[in-house]
Amino acid sequence: MPKGITLKDVARRAGVSYQTVSKLLRDEIKVSPDTRARIEAAVAELGYKPNTAGRSLRTKTSLLIGYSWKPNFQSRVNPILEQFLRSIVQAAEQSNYHILLFPYCIQDDMLTAYRDLIRTNRIDGFILSDLIYDDPRVELLLELDFPFVAFGSSNPEWEFFYVDVDGRAGLRMATSHLVEQGHKRIAALAWPPNSRVGKARLNGYLEAMQKAGIQIDQDWILRSEGTIEFGYQATNTLLDLPETRRPTGIVTIVDSLAIGAMRAVTDRGFIIGSEVGITGFDDSPFVQCLSPGLTSLRQPIDEVGQITIKLLVDILSGKKPEERQIMLTPELIIRGSSLGFKQH
Amino acid sequence: MPKGITLKDVARRAGVSYQTVSKLLRDEIKVSPDTRARIEAAVAELGYKPNTAGRSLRTKTSLLIGYSWKPNFQSRVNPILEQFLRSIVQAAEQSNYHILLFPYCIQDDMLTAYRDLIRTNRIDGFILSDLIYDDPRVELLLELDFPFVAFGSSNPEWEFFYVDVDGRAGLRMATSHLVEQGHKRIAALAWPPNSRVGKARLNGYLEAMQKAGIQIDQDWILRSEGTIEFGYQATNTLLDLPETRRPTGIVTIVDSLAIGAMRAVTDRGFIIGSEVGITGFDDSPFVQCLSPGLTSLRQPIDEVGQITIKLLVDILSGKKPEERQIMLTPELIIRGSSLGFKQH
DNA sequence: ATTCTAAGGACGAACGTTCGCACGAACGTT
DNA sequence: AACGTTCGTGCGAACGTTCGTCCTTAGAAT
Numbered sequence: 001m002p003k004g005i006t007l008k009d010v011a012r013r014a015g016v017s018y019q020t021v022s023k024l025l026r027d028e029i030k031v032s033p034d035t036r037a038r039i040e041a042a043v044a045e046l047g048y049k050p051n052t053a054g055r056s057l058r059t060k061t062s063l064l065i066g067y068s069w070k071p072n073f074q075s076r077v078n079p080i081l082e083q084f085l086r087s088i089v090q091a092a093e094q095s096n097y098h099i100l101l102f103p104y105c106i107q108d109d110m111l112t113a114y115r116d117l118i119r120t121n122r123i124d125g126f127i128l129s130d131l132i133y134d135d136p137r138v139e140l141l142l143e144l145d146f147p148f149v150a151f152g153s154s155n156p157e158w159e160f161f162y163v164d165v166d167g168r169a170g171l172r173m174a175t176s177h178l179v180e181q182g183h184k185r186i187a188a189l190a191w192p193p194n195s196r197v198g199k200a201r202l203n204g205y206l207e208a209m210q211k212a213g214i215q216i217d218q219d220w221i222l223r224s225e226g227t228i229e230f231g232y233q234a235t236n237t238l239l240d241l242p243e244t245r246r247p248t249g250i251v252t253i254v255d256s257l258a259i260g261a262m263r264a265v266t267d268r269g270f271i272i273g274s275e276v277g278i279t280g281f282d283d284s285p286f287v288q289c290l291s292p293g294l295t296s297l298r299q300p301i302d303e304v305g306q307i308t309i310k311l312l313v314d315i316l317s318g319k320k321p322e323e324r325q326i327m328l329t330p331e332l333i334i335r336g337s338s339l340g341f342k343q344h
Numbered sequence: 345m346p347k348g349i350t351l352k353d354v355a356r357r358a359g360v361s362y363q364t365v366s367k368l369l370r371d372e373i374k375v376s377p378d379t380r381a382r383i384e385a386a387v388a389e390l391g392y393k394p395n396t397a398g399r400s401l402r403t404k405t406s407l408l409i410g411y412s413w414k415p416n417f418q419s420r421v422n423p424i425l426e427q428f429l430r431s432i433v434q435a436a437e438q439s440n441y442h443i444l445l446f447p448y449c450i451q452d453d454m455l456t457a458y459r460d461l462i463r464t465n466r467i468d469g470f471i472l473s474d475l476i477y478d479d480p481r482v483e484l485l486l487e488l489d490f491p492f493v494a495f496g497s498s499n500p501e502w503e504f505f506y507v508d509v510d511g512r513a514g515l516r517m518a519t520s521h522l523v524e525q526g527h528k529r530i531a532a533l534a535w536p537p538n539s540r541v542g543k544a545r546l547n548g549y550l551e552a553m554q555k556a557g558i559q560i561d562q563d564w565i566l567r568s569e570g571t572i573e574f575g576y577q578a579t580n581t582l583l584d585l586p587e588t589r590r591p592t593g594i595v596t597i598v599d600s601l602a603i604g605a606m607r608a609v610t611d612r613g614f615i616i617g618s619e620v621g622i623t624g625f626d627d628s629p630f631v632q633c634l635s636p637g638l639t640s641l642r643q644p645i646d647e648v649g650q651i652t653i654k655l656l657v658d659i660l661s662g663k664k665p666e667e668r669q670i671m672l673t674p675e676l677i678i679r680g681s682s683l684g685f686k687q688h
Numbered sequence: 689a690t691t692c693t694a695a696g697g698a699c700g701a702a703c704g705t706t707c708g709c710a711c712g713a714a715c716g717t718t
Numbered sequence: 719a720a721c722g723t724t725c726g727t728g729c730g731a732a733c734g735t736t737c738g739t740c741c742t743t744a745g746a747a748t
Contacts, residue, residue: 002402004465006704017728022706031726044502048578053406053703056397057733064444071430082425086470089445096464101433119393121348121734123619221475228633258635266635289572289603291610302452350734361698366736401703452716465704625741691748698741704733712727716723 005048007213013042025050045202047101056121063097064128065312066123068104068113070130080301084151087305088127095313097124111140118146125312127151133196151304151314152197153325161315163308163326167197167253170297170330171204172211174251174279177295177332181250181341183277188237189231189257201253201281217245226253231260241267248276248341255280255287258294262337273302277338281330292336299330349392357386369394383599400465407441409656410459410467412448414474424626424645428495431649432471439657441468452533455484462490469656471495475506477540493647493656496541497669505659507652511541511597511625514641514674515548518595518623521639521676523556525685527593527621531564531582533575533601542567543599545625561589575604583612592620592685599624599631602638606681621682625674636680643674 014035021039023029024049031039042048067088069081089099100123102113114137117123125147126226128137131154138158140320141148150162171188186206188293191198202221205233219241222234231252258280265276272278273292279303280287283298306325314321355362358379365383367373371546375383387394400406410595411432413425433443444467446457458481461467469491472481475498482502485492494506515532522530532549535542546565553560565583566578575596582591602624609620616622617636624631627642658665 004704005463008704018704019706019729020606020727022704023727026706028706029726035726047463049460051401051704052464052466053397053400053404054733055706057395057401057704057735058706060397060733061395071426082415085429086447090447093447100430101435101443101445103430103434116393118545119349119391120396122396252492263633263635286628286633289607289630291607348734362734363699363736364697366734367697370736372736373696379696395734398703399736401705401734403738486696684729689748691746692726693746694744696741696743699739700737701739702737703735707730707732709729709731711726713724715724716721717723718719 004029004126005046007048008049010039010046012050013037013046014333017263022108033319060121061120061124061316063100064100064123065097065125065127065309066100066102066117067129077334080299082190083301084129084305087302088309091306091309092313097309097313099127101106104123113135114140117319122202124316125149127308127312133194147312147315149308149315151308154196158256159324161311161321161324163304163311163328165299165304166327166329167297168200168207170281171201171251171253171343172208173204173330173332174281174295174297175208176212176249177334178249178277178279178338179208179214181249181277181338182343183247183341184214185217185220185245185247186214186249186251187222187247189234189250189252189261190221190223191226192223195246198253205251219245220247226256228256228260228263232264233255233260235261235264236268239264239270249278249338250276251279253281255282255294255296256283258296258337259287259290262294273336273338273340274342277341279332283333288335290337292339295335295338296333297330297334300328303328348395349390350395351392353381354386354390354392354542354545358382376401383459388651404465405468405660406466408444408467409436409463409469409471409576409653410444410446410458411471411473412446414448414480424643424661428649429475431646432653433651435650436657438451439653441653441657443471444455447618455480458477467502468660469493471652475540478569491659492658493652495652498540503668504534505655505665505668507648507655507672509643509648510671510673511545512548512551514625515545515595515597516552517530517548517674517676518625518641520556521678522621522682523558525593525621525682526687527591527685528558529561529589529591530558530593531566531591533578533594533596533605534567535567535570535597540597542597549595563589563629566590570600571603572600572607575601576608577604580612581606583608583614585592593622594620595596595623597625597629598638599626599638602640602681603631603634606634606638617680617682617684618686621685623645623676627677632679634681636683639679639682640677641674642677644672647672652654 007021009016011021016035024031026038080168092099105121128148131150131152135154138154153162153164190202224230250261258278261278262272265272270276280294280296283296287294287296311321351362351365355365360379368375396675436443449457472492472494475494475496479498483499497506497508535544568574594605602622605622606616609616614620624638624640627640631638636659655665
């Protein structure tokens with residue numbers, strides 16, 4: 001292991017003081033072409049890279065961004081985590097930052113992880129995701145005035161930077177798509193009312209139905225956990241309705257519900273697409289493997305990641321971005337599960 | 345933002361020198377019960393946490409472990425990444441380490457990322473995964489004598505620490521399982537011969553077949569990319585064989601191939617399970633959602649992560665573990681895709 | 689009483705960087 | 719010829735920690 005090359009090594013070789021090297025490398029001073037050449041040569045020959053610890057200590061910045069995600073144990077899969085991580089890691093590197101991962105604690109001492117990272121000066125800012133209403137992390141960080149950017153929104157009265165995907169617009173698109181396919185009776189499977197994201201998405205359904213002039217039967221809206229099991233069970237409930245009220249279309253606010261719905265529809269002897277149209281949300285990587293493929297709303301995760309990091313880096317470098325909230329639109333990926341409806 | 349609490353603040357409050365506080369906190373010295381109480385009180389009241397940068401600078405350790413994973417663009421999904429990350433992040437925290445993510449570069453300057461992280465003293469060690477034969481990262485790190493532990497193996501003549509899952513044993517299990525179900529003609533879908541992992545898994549198939557006393561038809565082994573498409577196409581090729589040579593069982597070395605196989609079997613009018621048995625590898629989270637569910641080999645990822653981190657932390661703290669290679673066994677998760685075979 | 693020992697704790701220095709200021713020389717201006 | 723002004727550098731200090739050494743003092747041994 002070759003011992004570390006420091007500023008002093010470079011300076012000695014170039015015949016200048018080490019502070020001069022430091023300043024030149026950060027473009028803080030002008031030097032004569034001659035010394036500049038000598039310094040650059042020395043840097044190149046020795047392969048000098050500034051020591052992070054020394055720099056951190058002096059500047060009080062670590063060039064590290066903290067992130068922690070909520071593990072999804074019930075479904076064992078987070079369809080967008082890898083993509084999101086890839087995107088923020090990549091974007092962070094462009095600005096010389098790195099992503100630091102730390103465990104997501106379920107208990108209420110979740111905040112101590114954040115507090116410790118702040119107090120030890122380990123990181124410069126946080127990326128948050130999976131926000132809940134009255135999210136304690138947001139409350140803490142706002143109170144400490146510590147930089148962070150969220151993926152997703154929380155209480156509207158809290159003022160902070162976030163990037164979000166418009167789930168309302170998404171479900172409007174999905175619902176309208178089913179309407180265009182000729183569906184008149186469309187049901188919706190959603191999370192419980194205390195979920196902010198779920199509420200927004202459901203609103204998109206309501207709006208699209210209203211716009212289409214369709215009166216909603218209250219039995220068409222079923223809300224519980226976003227599991228395959230609930231999707232299966234809820235769909236059976238829907239199919240038990242008398243034929244004149246039985247929905248022919250089902251929009252869901254998450255793919256797992258749609259998968260359960262597809263299973264139930266098939267088990268009951270109906271044909272997906274031509275008899276019952278179904279849509280999901282997230283465009284999880286495997287829903288194209290189902291047969292038929294599941295129509296679903298794809299979030300522009302790469303863009304979310306890039307913008308999130310850009311916002312945070314801007315904040316960290318002092319310039320306050322104008323827009324505090326940035327809303328992106330999902331894309332409806334149409335596959336067989338919502339096509340070929342035949343009315344009778 | 346409250347200004348940072350330093351050792352000096354604590355020392356002043358406790359009425360001792362700051363070096364004494366430092367040493368006490370690290371259990372390097374004994375102090376009288378009286379001063380110990382005063383110091384501990386001061387630490388608690390001020391909420392002191394040691395500044396990472398200062399410590400790093402002095403000790404030349406960052407308590408940071410670098411990791412970079414290979415994005416899988418073709419399948420858009422890495423079935424085990426989330427679990428692996430969760431596991432290493434969690435395990436690292438137990439030893440006061442954190443995981444630092446950095447981008448995986450496809451080009452051949454992939455090594456500069458590693459070099460830079462080392463030269464800037466940013467990290468203490470690496471976790472590697474997705475090794476290839478003659479992996480340049482392994483070569484570099486061995487040459488620099490820089491600490492790392494790999495998930496997966498590479499050239500057998502290279503001596504380094506790694507944790508691996510026994511794919512050969514896995515495919516032995518899967519193949520034997522099909523044999524037990526009554527299958528006589530069993531095919532295998534695999535990666536190209538240059539894949540080390542693929543070769544090992546395929547060997548498991550060969551061994552199990554030999555043990556069962558079944559002569560392998562060379563047309564039963566098809567190798568190419570691990571995509572759904574190839575699985576589909578290869579299975580069609582298999583089903584085109586004359587009936588006496590046509591396989592009734594198909595083992596695959598990765599789930600995506602099995603998914604393609606299931607699709608092909610269904611499209612050709614065969615029934616999965618009772619007419620054609622299929623197994624996958626990885627137990628990707630969604631394969632239980634298929635109908636029928638896919639029998640697959642689950643890697644003990646949590647264990648892999650924990651052991652990987654433990655090995656690395658041990659290395660970093662000076663104690664050389666005895667075992668350089670640790671091999672774990674996958675678990676066969678049996679579902680409908682390999683059950684109910686009816687011979688005729 | 690003197691010396692030895694060990695424990696409790698203080699002290700200066702160092703890690704590698706950045707920051708602020710000072711200094712000399714070269715320059716153009718009165 | 720004396721004067722500000724820039725430009726190109728050097729120098730001391732500081733960030734917060736840990737490491738090695740040294741100084742007390744009390745108690746035990748001579």
